[in-house]
Every structure is written in structure tokens, then in C-alpha cells.
Amino acid sequence: MIAPTTSDRQVVDAVLAGDREAFRVLVERESQPVIAVCRRILGDPTEAQDSAQDAFAQAYRALATFRGDGPFGAWLRRIAVRVSIARLAARRDAIRLDGETVDPRAAMLKSRDDPEAHALDVEYRAAIRAAVATLPVSQREVILLRFYGDLSLEEIAQVTRHPIGTVKSRLSRGVTSLRAQLTSRPAP
Template identity: 40%
Template sequence: MARPAVSDADLLTRHIAGDPHAFSELVKRHRDRMWAVALRTLGDPDEAADAVQDAFVSAYRKAESFRGEAAVTTWLHRIVVNACLDRMRRKSVRPVADDELVEAAERDTPVLDQTAEREVSMEVSAALKLLPSDQRAALVLVDMMGYSVEDAAQVLEVPSGTVKSRCARGRAKLAPILSHLRNRSDLTRVSSAKGAELRDG
């Protein structure tokens, strides 16, 4: 009979107690999802890889700060998101003005083939980069990673109402830019497919 899997919380406890393998197991369990969050938040594979590495180093060092109020995965996601936001702040990413969003929405957009999901995904990623970091992080967690508003609020350490507000403002800014995708239902299909892929992976 197979032994029950050790819980994330038990692995973290073992790590704090000096088990040299426990944290590596946590990393193996969660690195793919952490990578997906970082990549969608930053939109750059190299930056995302660095952010995930920074986050896991921080989690390794700060394991004793985990108090158990939330799941270990929520705690890890919070560290990853903060690492991403720190990188965005260090790069001094300037929020895009509303008139620039309008200009982006009015640009001629090539007609996409129904099967060109990669191109659609790239368009969505590019559009996300136009948003302020707080709205981008909320939309990535809720709309792209499938988090509930309540879970996203725990990760971001803000009230649920703030997450809803950030998502609403972000969607309103993205709507004119991505309207050609919405009209063809491509955006919904890609988001759903990506979400299912991440949940199943």
C-alpha cells in the first residue's frame, strides 16, 4: 500500500528542522505553477526565471516566517508575485497612459487564423504589459491562473474588493485592445485552454 504523500506544511516543517531534501521536494511540486505565474506577470522568460529563483531563495531563507494562516502554496505564490513586482519596480516600468491604450486599440490588427493560439497568447501577454503592476498581478491570478477572488486576495494580501476592483479596471483597459479577439471568441478559448493546461500539469 502506497504511503500517503507528505503535506506541503510537513515538508516546510522538516526543512526548518534541518531536513536537506524537504525544500527540494517543495520546489519540485510547485515550480511549474510558480513559473507560469511569473511568466504571465512579467511577460519575459528570462525575467520570470530570475524572479522564480529569487522567490525560492527567499522562501528557503524565510521558511520560519511561515505561520500557517494560509496554505503553503498561497505563501509561495505571494513570494513569487512580490518578486515579480519588485523586478517591475526596479525596472521603473511606467504605467501606460489612457491615450496610449486608445492608440494601441486603434492600430490595425492582422486577422488571426483560428488555429494561431500562440500568436493570440502573445498578443494577450503584450497587452498585459500595458497595465499597472497591481492590475496585471490581479488579472494573471484570477483570469489566467483560475484563482478565486478570495485566494488571489490572500496571495496579494489585499481585501477581496480590491482584487475585484483591480480586475475590473484592468479588463476595462484591455477590452478595446483585445476586442478583435473577444469578437472571435479566441481570447476565451486560449484563456480556458491555458488554465486547463496549468491545472492539469
């Protein structure tokens, strides 16, 4: 039995030594912050629960890569952010087999009376996705967390483990690059 005061590093070591029940201690300690991060990114409580569960599963499989040079919770939240962003991207692009769109905003666009406006909006969203994909990983991560995940600068700094000044500069450079890419493209 692991005492409540046992450090995260000691609990991780116990899990790596074969004590599968020790991971439950980490789940109990970190479930609320992880769910909160997932919910902040996804907006949907049920989807946040699923994303958090996926993050814990990934963390369990990757536990041997945890170096312990920072808090376990921060490492786990970074995994949760990546899982949630991937889920968010999949949700935005998902279409049911019967042709109905899953994303309510896309459904709203689909129902517009003006097919030309709809086509332009779809084209612009595709251009934004393409422009974001060209950003360096460090800028793309901050852009996604800020605008898709709706995280504050402080939360992004905590999740990425970078100083807030670094987060601000990466965000600024990313936005500037996106603006340049999107304004230089020909008008439809």
C-alpha cells in the same frame, strides 16, 4: 526521504528541523505554478525563471514565518508576485551605462522624431508612477497585479488571499483615485 504524499506543513517542519533536502520537495511541487505567475507578470520566460528562483530563495530564508494557516503554494506565490513586481519596476527604470535603454518600449519612445511628444510621454509616465505610489498598499497591490502583472481578478484573489469582491472594490477605488489624481493635475 520524504514521501510524495507528505503534507506541505510536514515538509516545512522537516526543513526547519535541518533537512535541507526536504525543501527540494517543495520546489518540485510548486515550481510550475510559481514560474507561471512570474511569467504572467514579467512576460519573459527567462526573466520569469530568474524571478521564480529568487522567490524560492526568499521563501527558504523566510520559511520560519510560514504560519501554515493556508496552503504553502499560495504563500510562495505571494512572494513570487512581490519579487516579480519589484523586478518589473526595476526593468522599467533600468538604463545601461552606455546610455541605451533596456526597456524596448522606452527605446521606441526615445527614437521618436518628436522630442516634445517624447517629453510629454515621459512626464505622464512619471505622473502615473507617482500617483500609484500614493495609493494605500491594498489598492496599490491590486493595481500593480492587474495592470502591470496582467493578472485576472481571479488570479489576484488567489494571490492576495482575498475574496474576489474585495479585489474588485480595491481595484475600483484605486482606479477612481488614480483618475482623480491624474485629471486634476495641470496639463503640460
